[in-house]
Amino acid sequence: MPLPVLLVIDGDQDALEDVAARLVRRYGLDYRVESASDPEQALGALAELADAGDELALVLAATSLSDATGGGLLQRARQLHPHAKRGLMVAQGAWADPPTAETIVDSIAMGRIDYYVPVPANAPDEVFHHTISTFLLEWATERRKVPDTVHIVGEEWSGRAYELRETFERCAVPHDFCLAESDEGRILLARAGPDAKLPVMLLPDGRALSDPSNAEIAEAAGAPADFDERDFDVVIVGAGPAGLSAAVYGASEGLRTLVVDEGGIGGQARSSSLIRNYLGFPRGVSGHRLAEQAYEQASVFGASFVFMHRVTALSRSREQLTLSLTEGRRVSATAVILATGASYRRLGVPTLEALTGAGVFYGGPASEAHALSGADVFVAGGGNSAGQAVLYLARYARRVTLIVRGASLDAGMSHYLIQEIQATPGIDVRISTTVVGGGGDGRLRQLVLRDASVGNDETVAADALFVLIGTRPHTDWLPPDIARDRTGFLYTGEDVPNHDGWLLERPPSALETSMSRVLAAGDVRHGSVKRVASAVGEGSIAVQLVHNLLAAQQSAEPRSAAGARARPR
Ligand SMILES: Cc1cc2nc3c(=O)[nH]c(=O)nc-3n(C[C@H](O)[C@H](O)[C@H](O)COP(=O)(O)OP(=O)(O)OC[C@H]3O[C@@H](n4cnc5c(N)ncnc54)[C@H](O)[C@@H]3O)c2cc1C
Known part of the structure; x- marks a missing residue:
């Protein structure tokens, strides 16, 4: 198998040779390093690699090439090698200089680069190599070049x-x-x-x-066989950012912690190809990487996970809360954290519902995007998630069409995304339009689009449709005595209306629902900020509140030394 390629482009011959030599020394066994000293030579190299079917893993271009010519070059690199990571090399510390910072921000916003790379200084420069290996890890993960089991x-x-x-x-x-x-x-x-x-x-x-059945899949994914026979201090429903955060804090602080999810890890964040606004990740982090690392972290601290099991009911019997799961299993705990998040609204078109997973997808693109090169892809929705999905898909698809029900994009989408969509080739935007029909023979073949401004229906060929048209909280399964708002989001703390059904003397604590010792964290909560960081923050606060509730319960009903729990740190 030919080695994947790392391509370095720099007009400064000394700098070019230095970077190429460092890459050869560190990565030469697994990658072939090539270099080019001007955009024309680089374009030739990019085209040759594409013609030969060689894989380009990473292209690094110096800031001096980030002008119109260099920008075009990196844009071309994306067209010829959609999976390649693209780094802009800047002088050490230059990211803090306003003109360089502006170039970086513009280049990222316009989708020309993935991020910047400080040119190496000392030998060996581990900061430089950390950036390169992060790029290569992202590339290998997307290209599934990790060991398969x-x-x-x-x-x-x-x-x-x-x-x-x-x-x-x-x-x-x-x-x-x-x-x-x-x-x-x-x-x-x-x-x-x-x-x-x-x-x-x-x-x-x-x-x-x-x-295989869901139970067989869950077991293959590592669920403990006897989870329904164990005692847990806290069961967390949902393994999105809020649930994973609660699992990390709960398990690390000595709580016997179980997480149950009807799917796997990451929740909605899993479908975000790049989260740029999460603290501590200046280069952004993909939702799946963040979730995988949090899952590993929680598992190492001792949290147990059960995937592919939906929680269908919650009941209370004296001091125990019991959750019923699909496959007939039940699990009990002293406290429950509801981190079930929300999901995208359905289109309500039966012929398209039947094709879910077969060309029709709810949420943003993830694994399926790679399979769509050369395809005609549609995204329904007018919010930021739809905007991000369109830009991501434009890397792979022949044409991406954004279907927006409103009369403009301005009402629901951030200005920077609108600009990026306008600047990206291969994207069409159809406003005042809805998806009213469609179908295919076992997979999506066509859509029927209704244009409200002219009042006619048009049938268009379609290979895939991504639906991102609003959220619905996952609370249908909860008992009626857990108070929620008109749209189903859970009231917590002071928002619990007139302390509905609340039987204790103390008021509900900050994230507690109207059922005592049942807390809610993340997007499922009424009034929550729909962001990864806030979901993570609420997950950690919920654990602190669980400690307080358990301590209050312990002082009311002292437990044996054997049953004593670790104190919160
Ligand atoms: C495409 C996309 C891009 C985004 N980009 C960003 C971004 O760049 N920055 C940012 O800050 N935010 C972003 N967000 C928003 C962010 O992902 C959410 O705010 C966050 O994931 C909410 O976390 P959560 O844990 O509360 O819920 P969720 O992520 O919704 O997770 C809930 C979990 O609960 C599980 N579940 C639900 N019901 C049950 C049940 N009955 N039994 C068992 N399990 C159940 C679900 O399977 C799911 O895994 C994005 C969202 C999307 C969809």
Whole structure:
């Protein structure tokens, strides 16, 4: 297999040679390092690599090339090599100089670069290498060049195979997918036996599971088999940013902690290709990387996770809160943190609902974006999430069309995103338009769009539709005595209306719902700020409140020394 390429472009010959030599010394075994000293030579190299089918992992261009010519160059790099990471090399400390900072911010906003790289100074310069290896890790993760443990074999557009891939991706289980009729697929299917029913899952221990159930998938993803026989201090429902944060703080502070999620880790954040506004990540962080790291962190501290299990009911019996899960399992705890977030509203078009996972996707693009090169893709929605999705898809698709019900983008989308959409080739915006129909033979083939301004319906060919048209909180399953607002978001603390159904003398604590010892954190909460950072913050506060509630309960009802818990740090 030819090695993936790292390309360095710099008009300063000494600097070019220095950077190339450092890359060869550090990465030469796994990557081929090439260099170019002017944009024309670089364009030739980019085209040659594309013609030869070579993979470009990273292209670094010096700031001197970030003028019109350099900008065009990096734009061209993205067209020819959509997966390649693109770094702008700036002098040490120059990111703080206003003109350089402006170049960096503009280049990122216009999608020309992924981030900046300070040129190396001392030898060895570990800050430089940290940036390079972060780029390469992102690239390898997107290109699935991480070791695979679970193989999934299925048909390209089968909804269940898609669900499986999504789940493993969301549970941070390394996996790969191949088509049943491919050479690799045939070899794997032979291991599964002649009666195997698609999709088939081949586990690292050699087991092959035919069309596996959710429980089998959860077990393969690491759920403890006896979780319903254990005692927990706190059960967290939902493994999005709020739930993962509660898991990290709960487990690290000595609480016996279980997290249950109907899918995998990351919640909505999982579908964000780059979160740029999360504290401490100046280069941004993809939602899935943030979630994977939080999951690992919580697991190391001792939190247990059960994926692919939906919580369907919550009841109270004396001091215990009991949650019922799909597959008939039940789990009890002294406190519960509801971190079930929210999800995108459905279109309500039955023919399109039937194609969910087979060309119709709710939420932003993640794993499926790579499969859409050369495709005609549509995004329905007028908010920032829809804007981000359109820009991400434009890297891969032939054409991306944004369908907006309102008469302009201004009402729902940030100005910087509107600018970036206008500046990106291959994107169409259709305002005053809604999706009213569509279908296909087992996968999406066409959409029917209604233009309210002229009042007619048009049928257009479509390979994929991403729906991002508003959120709905995941609270339908909760008992009626947990108070919520008109749209279903949970009241907490002072917002609990007239302390509805509240039987204790003390008022509900800050994140406590109208059922005592049941707290809510993150997007599911009435009045929450719909951001990763606030969900994470609320997850940690919820744990602090759980400590207080357990301590109050302990002082009312002293426990044996064996049952004593660690004190909060
Ligand atoms: C495409 C996109 C891009 C975004 N970009 C940004 C950004 O750049 N910056 C930013 O700050 N924010 C961003 N956000 C918003 C951010 O992702 C959310 O605010 C955040 O994820 C909320 O976290 P949460 O834990 O409260 O809920 P969620 O992330 O919604 O997670 C809830 C979890 O609960 C699970 N669940 C629900 N019901 C049940 C049940 N009954 N049983 C078991 N499990 C259940 C779900 O499966 C899910 O995993 C973005 C969102 C999207 C969709």
